[in-house]
Amino acid sequence: MKQLFAGLVLFLFLSMVNLSPAYGEEAIQIPASAWLNVGLTAEEAEDHWVAIAAFGQAIRQDKQLALAYGNRCVAYIHVAEHDLAIADCAQAIALEPQRGEFYLNRGVAEFRQGKFQQAIADYDLALKRSPQDFRVLYNRGLAQAETGDYRSAIASYDQALSLFQDVSNSPSDRLNILYSDRGLAFASVGHLEDATPDFEAAIAAKPDGSQAYYNRACVCHRHGQLHTALADFTQALALDAQFTDAAMNRGLVHYQLGQLDAALADLHTAASQYRHQGQMAHYHYLLPLIETVTAASKSIV
Secondary structure (H helix, E strand, C coil), X not given: CCCCCCCCCCCCCCCCCCCCCCCCXXXXXXXXXXXXXXXXXXXXXXXXXXXXXXXXXXXXHCCCCHHHHHHHHHHHHHCCCHHHHHHHHHHHHHHCCCCHHHHHHHHHHHHHCCCHHHHHHHHHHHHHHCCCCHHHHXXXXXXXXXXXXXXXXXXXXXXXXHHHCCCCCCCHHHHXXXXXXXXXXXXXXXXXXXXXXHHHHHHHHCCCCHXXXXXXXXXXXXXXXXXXXXXXXXXXXXXXXXXXXXXXXXXXXXXXXXCHHHHHHHHHHHHXXXXXXXXXXXXXXXXXXXXXXXXXXXXXX
16 A cells, blocks of 8 residues: 655745845945845745846846845745856855855755755855754755655754744744654654654644644554544645545545545545646556445445
């Protein structure tokens, strides 16, 4: 049977650096600081290409303005231009090597390229400059998990959570993500008894988030708690009807419980959604299972 546990969609925390406008003297051309703030405004509005153009104008006005390179790096990450992002962060680092955000953002770009060890090295450099930055620790945990070093990832998440919880008005969605990712790391090393409380904390932080219910359902299934798993998969689907993995896994649990009609309904829903999404491997995996459940349902007297 296909393993139930699946990874959480992971979110990376990026860092942009602001610079207040500074019009020290009158000039015909727009100063670099003004272009920089145009870029920041555009990036906040998710107009990434406008931001890139504005940061480029700032660089034309002042090639020593590290913040323009650093913030253009962030904008390039958002449009998946990771080589350009890395080049800009390298230039920013050359100009201001003590600013931790530049190493953080270069690490994110490297992570997106699958260069996990390089990303970890940059996060370590960022931590030397910003040891209290929970974002760096969180992102390092992500990269460590991707290399299979889950114990180191857990240690990084521990530190990130410790620092993050000291921040006033901590956003609940980020707290949800931190607990969820640490729970995934615990589950990956077989510490299901530690994973479950983390998923429960993630749910408490964001009760309308479907992923933590799904993750907890997977852990309950591994413990053989089928009815509890069924309830959590159902809650995940109530929050997100298009959560195809939850529909498939709920169907598998229904099948294990002998609830064949319910199993078929979920498996057909999941197969249809996988096919629509172009996930043909998942779709073809379900077809023989649907045939098996169909045959079993017909054999019941």
